[in-house]
Amino acid sequence: MACLQPGWALKLLLIGLFILLTNPLSSQVIARAAHRTGSQKTAKTVVDRLAEDTGEPS
Numbered sequence: 001m002a003c004l005q006p007g008w009a010l011k012l013l014l015i016g017l018f019i020l021l022t023n024p025l026s027s028q029v030i031a032r033a034a035h036r037t038g039s040q041k042t043a044k045t046v047v048d049r050l051a052e053d054t055g056e057p058s
Helices: 006-037 049-054
Strands: none
Touching: 006 049
16 A cells, blocks of 8 residues: 555554554453453363463363
């Protein structure tokens, strides 16, 4: 898009940087909330590090 609208380049760069920095935090918060509410784990879940760290039964 920056090639089509050069005036947007700075805004697009800032938006991309914001997403790059906030995505890991937001995904961790969502995963922790799912863990605390007791959401079912998938069959692919092999290890539950949060349960190990807190001493919860897995």
